[in-house]
Amino acid sequence: MCGPHLLHDINHSHPEPMRSDIRQPEAQVTMRPCPNCGTAVQEDFVFCPHCGSEILNACPSCHRAVQTDWMRCAYCGADLLAEKAAPAPHSHS
Ligand SMILES: [Zn+2]
Ligand SMILES: [Zn+2]
Numbered sequence: 001m002c003g004p005h006l007l008h009d010i011n012h013s014h015p016e017p018m019r020s021d022i023r024q025p026e027a028q029v030t031m032r033p034c035p036n037c038g039t040a041v042q043e044d045f046v047f048c049p050h051c052g053s054e055i056l057n058a059c060p061s062c063h064r065a066v067q068t069d070w071m072r073c074a075y076c077g078a079d080l081l082a083e084k085a086a087p088a089p090h091s092h093s
Contacts, residue, residue: 029042029043030042030043031043032055034048034050034051034053034055035053035055036048036051036053037050037051037053039051041055044056044065045065046058046063046064046065057080059073059075059076059078059080060078060080061073061076061078062075062076062078064076066080
């Protein structure tokens with residue numbers, strides 16, 4: 001039996017639409033790993049939403065994330081040095 005071989009020509013040259021809409025990320029959120037559980041959390045998160053550990057220093061007044069070298073909260077103006085400067089319970093002398 002000799003049947004004619006029909007070669008199915010697969011047409012794989014379908015026209016591609018020209019795409020010129022290049023998406024650019026607008027607000028890139030900086031992530032950082034939680035020091036406790038390692039989950040990537042937002043950089044300005046004070047607490048890790050996954051394990052609940054404190055990641056950043058929080059303002060004692062408005063509870064927003066503050067830097068450790070700030071002397072004053074940039075958001076509410078609370079004195080952060082007064083919070084840190086705890087009186088030494090034991091003085092070596
Ligand atoms: Zn965590
Ligand atoms: Zn504050």
